[in-house]
Amino acid sequence: MELSDWELVRKCQAGEMSAFEELVARYQQKVRIVILGVLRDREDAAEVAQETFFRAFRKIKSFQGDSSFYTWVYRIAVNVAIDWQRRKKRNPLEFRDTMDAILEERHEVAKDPYADVHDKELRERLATAIEELTPEHKAVIVLRTIEGLSYKDIGGILGCSEGTVMSRLHYARKKLQDKLRAFL
Amino acid sequence: MTDCEQIRESLGTWLDGELGRFEAEAVRSHVEKCPHCGEEKRQLERLQVALRSVLEVEASRMAFAPFWNGVQCRIAAKRSWFEDLSDWLSSALTPPRLAWAVPAVIALVLGVWSLDSFFYSGRSGAQRNNFASVDSIDTYGRNVALLREDETKTTVIWLYQNQEGENESSGDTDEKRPSF
Numbered sequence: 546m547e548l549s550d551w552e553l554v555r556k557c558q559a560g561e562m563s564a565f566e567e568l569v570a571r572y573q574q575k576v577r578i579v580i581l582g583v584l585r586d587r588e589d590a591a592e593v594a595q596e597t598f599f600r601a602f603r604k605i606k607s608f609q610g611d612s613s614f615y616t617w618v619y620r621i622a623v624n625v626a627i628d629w630q631r632r633k634k635r636n637p638l639e640f641r642d643t644m645d646a647i648l649e650e651r652h653e654v655a656k657d658p659y660a661d662v663h664d665k666e667l668r669e670r671l672a673t674a675i676e677e678l679t680p681e682h683k684a685v686i687v688l689r690t691i692e693g694l695s696y697k698d699i700g701g702i703l704g705c706s707e708g709t710v711m712s713r714l715h716y717a718r719k720k721l722q723d724k725l726r727a728f729l
Numbered sequence: 730m731t732d733c734e735q736i737r738e739s740l741g742t743w744l745d746g747e748l749g750r751f752e753a754e755a756v757r758s759h760v761e762k763c764p765h766c767g768e769e770k771r772q773l774e775r776l777q778v779a780l781r782s783v784l785e786v787e788a789s790r791m792a793f794a795p796f797w798n799g800v801q802c803r804i805a806a807k808r809s810w811f812e813d814l815s816d817w818l819s820s821a822l823t824p825p826r827l828a829w830a831v832p833a834v835i836a837l838v839l840g841v842w843s844l845d846s847f848f849y850s851g852r853s854g855a856q857r858n859n860f861a862s863v864d865s866i867d868t869y870g871r872n873v874a875l876l877r878e879d880e881t882k883t884t885v886i887w888l889y890q891n892q893e894g895e896n897e898s899s900g901d902t903d904e905k906r907p908s909f
Contacts, residue, residue: 566797573796582784595796599803671783689745690780696747711742718741722776729772729779 550614557605565605569598572615575692576622582687583626583680585672593629597622612701619688619702627680667728674724682717685710732759736766740773832874832887839878 548556548564550571556564576597581590600621608617675683681703688699696707696714703710722729736759742748743756760766874887 569797569800570793573793578785591796591799595799595803598800602800602804667779668783671779675780675783686780687784690777691784696745707747711747714745715738715741718773718776721780722772725776725779726772729775 551610554605554608554610554614557602558608565602568601568614572618573598575615576618578691579619579684579687580622580626582691583623583683584630585676589629589633590626593626594622597625600625616698616701619692620704623684623688623702627684630680667725670725670728671721674721677724678717678720682713682720685713686717689714733763733766736760736763737769740766740770744770744773744777829874832876832885835885835887836876839876839883843878 548567550568553564553568557568573594577590577594580593580597581587584590584593597618601618604621608614612620675686678686684703685699688694688702694702696710699710700707705713736756739748739752739756740760743753746753748756760770876885876887877883
């Protein structure tokens with residue numbers, strides 16, 4: 546029978562490394578996607594994801610289950626990613642190349658990788674527009690668009706109110722929409 | 730603000746399913762009747778699809794074993810106190826906290842200095858009237874902190890704004906109204 550997150554956390558707090566490995570296995574992909582949404586670079590995202598789980602491991606004894614485990618880990622991930630991006634300002638051109646590489650690889654694997662975005666120009670302009678958002682605005686967009694989290698959960702992860710989440714989402718979407726209006 | 734403008738501000742929240750039942754119904758019925766707001770809704774939906782397509786990357790190809798090895802290496806590696814301190818500072822001194830920390834530190838320094846001057850003047854018998862004060866206003870994301878020290882006639886005014894003009898103050902009120 547599969548153990549719940551909380552049961553694994555308890556085992557981890559008791560010193561069982563295999564329980565932590567199971568938690569990492571459950572959430573590493575989701576965490577990496579969220580971080581990639583903020584950082585826009587796969588190598589950085591992998592590095593930051595490892596740092597996220599390292600920090601989670603160090604803090605897990607203080608985790609009391611006030612929120613779900615994934616909310617707690619996402620909170621660490623987003624904070625580490627935002628901090629990472631502030632330290633390391635990336636070149637937008639490098640970012641576009643990276644996104645192109647990612648999408649090209651997707652094309653090799655998936656049969657219909659551009660099913661949702663028919664216009665290459667829209668994709669490129671959208672990628673550039675996302676890069677111009679602040680890390681906090683990227684974070685709300687990613688957590689909502691990719692994870693489909695509620696405003697309440699996003700607020701819990703980012704440490705702000707639902708009103709602030711709504712405000713940030715509205716601002717980020719409006720900014721993206723204004724830049725892409727001709728292509729939408 | 731016109732009806733359409735109000736509706737457009739709520740469109741994203743409505744599409745996210747985060748509006749209350751009556752508000753959602755009002756938005757839905759308006760969008761059905763208004764071609765301009767209908768077009769705005771269509772654009773938002775298309776933006777959402779495009780965003781998903783750009784942001785979703787191939788998670789399935791991310792191998793677990795090397796990733797877990799990297800995490801284990803970090804756990805096993807001994808970190809210097811400087812790295813630990815740097816991690817702690819970066820997580821503790823987030824911008825909102827930093828914005829308050831700077832005037833608070835200035836107030837503390839002025840306060841300590843004033844106390845020191847007071848006790849010194851007490852011993853020497855001179856009349857002194859030193860104090861430091863902190864005042865603040867926090868509305869619409871704009872904050873003012875005022876520190877005053879009478880002895881040296883020093884006034885420090887600290888102005889700052891939360892998150893690039895967005896209404897961060899709504900964080901305290903749970904107000905569900907965008908401010909853009």
